[in-house]
Amino acid sequence: MGLTLDDPHKPRDSLTVTDNRTGKTVDIPISRNSVPATAFKKLSLAKAREGQDRPEDEVESGLRVFDAGYQNTAVVQSAITFIDGEAGVLRHRGYPIEQLADKSTFLETAYLLLYGELPTSAQYKLFSREVMHHTFVHRDMADIVASFRFDSHPMAILTASFAALGAYSPEGNPALAGQKIYTAPTDAALRLLDKQIFRLIGKSITLAAMAYRMRQGRQFVAPPAGMGYAESFLYMMDHLNEGSEYRPHPTIAKALDTLFLLHADHEMNASCAAVLQVGSTLVDPYSAVSAGCAALYGPSHGGANEAVIRMLVDIGSPDNVPAFIERVKRKEAVLSGFGHRVYVATDPRSKIIQKIAEDVFALTGKDPLLDTALALRDAALKDSYFISRRLYPNVDFFSGLIYRVLGFPTDFFPVLFAVPRVVGWLAHWRQMMLAGTAAVKIWRPRQVYVGEGERNYVGMKERGEEGAQQGKKKKERGSEPSKVHHPTSTRVFLARESKL
Template sequence: MGGFKVENSLTITDNRTGKTIIVPVEHNAIPATAFKNLRKDKPETEQGDRQEDEVEGGIRVYDPGFMNTAVLQSRITFIDGERGILRHRGYPIEQLAEKSCFLETAYLLLYGELPSRSQFDLFRTEVLHHTFVHRDLAEIVGSFRHDAHPMAILTSSFAALGAYAPEANPSLAGQKVYTSGTAASLQLMDKQIFRLIGKSITLAAMAYRMRSGRQFVNPPTGMDYAESFLYMMDHLGEPNYRPHPVVAKALDTLFLLHADHEMNASCAAVLQVGSTLVDPYSAVSAGCAALYGPLHGGANEAVIRMLLRIGSPENVPAFIEKVKRKEEVLSGMGHRIYKTHDPRSKVIRKLADEVFAVTGEDPLLKTALALRDAALADDYFIKRRLAPNVDFYSGLIYRALGIPTDFFPVLFAVPRVVGWLAHWRQLMLQKGGVRIWRPRQVYVGEGERTYEGIEGREEKGKGVKGAEPAKVAHPTSTRVFLARQSKL
């Protein structure tokens, strides 16, 4: 962190050795590597040290689940969870949702400033120009079962895209193709960004149409980003078909609200994989896989399933009690970062009314509002600061549009591609180059042991949950095969 004033530092004393170090504080953060200076000469058994503790290498910072670990410095998104603030490059999310559009906000996230008219026109043209995919992608997507989860299809499709751009693969084109900072490098980088943002709506629409066995639809001309996506999802050959403008605007705003959320699980996955200097298609595929999980991108899907289980407003009190007894999980309320309110949820609540005015109100809305009101008035949830988050209402809008529940995470992944790429681009261009992300661990397993032959070993772990392989039920043909193998 360079030179620093003593008053902008921490003084830390190691009571084991009496050694004192001064650690600089910059942007209210300290370098974790400073603790490597707190080392002991050798393990001391009387103090409980083991060889595996590696005390000679200095103190390690133990932070399960990254509860308070910053992995990089960023200029992209700021979140203050205590005050319910979300800003992209300094602009409040509420202002962007009201005045901007998804592609303009995407430009802001990627390049740091809102674009001029000519800059925006160039960016928009490039993104929409790259919505077409190679015809082989239709065969790849079409090879999935009709009931495959759309996120499985999308994750695989992003990875497959990389095979069609060998010049964009550092393993083939040279590991510095994105980090050299030359004009050619920047051009190559931005071309892949245009491709990924443009093709994400096409691949997502293809995954959607797989469900009903419909033919894939080529991207339209003369339509904006969200409008093009809806066209590819819903067009059935009608002449002059165009998605409803209210629905298109609502989806564009939802995309804007989901575009980035700083160092969340999927963004960290993209950067972890990207730090190996793999191609951006593989990195985005990794982010998509991380977003697949119900604790992340699948949360809005979980909200709808929860509301369906509740059924009607009169069943809310009983459900609330089950949550308190930990018999049920309350989805869509509370957030890992936000401790008061999620600023995106207020925008989405207003957006929901605009969509319902066109589609009709979702019957689950009354149940959702009853659940929200009950939770916000209950001390159990107040003390835990559980307020509606972005997932609480977004699923209701998607459901009103007739979108299948398991497609909800895809509608999260498509806009989040922009945020992932903004952080990936920042990583590739950071000063000092890219260093592979290699987290440390605290090893608490067995010390050194001597190998024993299988005939002389004791049977260990018998009956202990998780300490031996689980027995799996097999169909008859498989059981016969395994029995034969055991006799060989």
């Protein structure tokens, strides 16, 4: 007998979940191989069970989904970037990253990420003209950048500079111009939204170049005319008043443009999630991009290529690689530039970067650390310890070597990651804003509270030395303020000297 419509064994696009606490069963729909987390709220208890649940467990409100660090939680529906970590696949709007890196340019790929299709000649001309037109910054920004200490980390300068940009675009600030200026379904809202995007993409290379030159004590350089995106960036960093005929070397400009393309977007990573979390409050895009820049600053994210160079310097030479490998296995050292949160087999960008490295080294000569890097790569790829953990070179492993041989300071590497990633952040922010006011929901993750239950206040005199709140519990690390050492001030020192 064939299956009937009511046959319980017929496959259905749903998940049947039984709450063994109550015996209640719910059907949760499956769409695009995902389930809505809010459906689990249907599994609730009428009240907390004595001895098993606390009021803080909020059992009456329904079951919560606990996912530390968003390891398996989808927070948006997106049509921008697809990653298959098992197969080592990265596609932007359906186009493989290998094809884009070989045939496209950074600004063309930026257009693709933002607007969904590769541009026509007329569309690209309009887009690139707008972006390059907005490379100029207000002269007061020079004072802001120059106010930082000479040894400030360039990512600190860039993060603050993005936030400061918002002060120069009051018409683009929802707090000043109106909450719905980007989410309203009007042509005016769309034009205003795109104008901020042009500004941020254009000005990011200028701000980055200013941060670079400020730390060297060199005057800032105005954006040039008639140059491409990466070429203009290199010009603003390196121009030494040689005259108007100066142009960066085309091989270097092409290499940097491709590196920018490879870093333009990578789906819902930590910095992109930061941009969207902040953006979900309907704040201005400059503040949202600044938040993304701050997230990218971390050594576990955009600072990884900087960490690779420091690691290779510490290793010293290929002869020291075996000993370093053993230290990593004993968890006495950190292996940077290997493995990825998403890719478990190979990072498709790493192979492209190796080819870029060959082109650059053919022009500049190879970096002295290259032999150490290759020895480390080969040793790790043959070692069962790293093979079993699927630790393969990622995009950060070789990019730092390229930046280093081009003369970029090590702490400037994250800036070279942030500049192109602005495009990806804005593509996702734009997608969110175009969903409309009703669809833009403020991101408000839940938590599982594990702290103390309700208790009564005890006066300071009654708490005792160890504190009545502590009771007989063992003090936990971090349960009280640390004692910080403060150097003796000059005033106190002089007062002591006068008594001698």
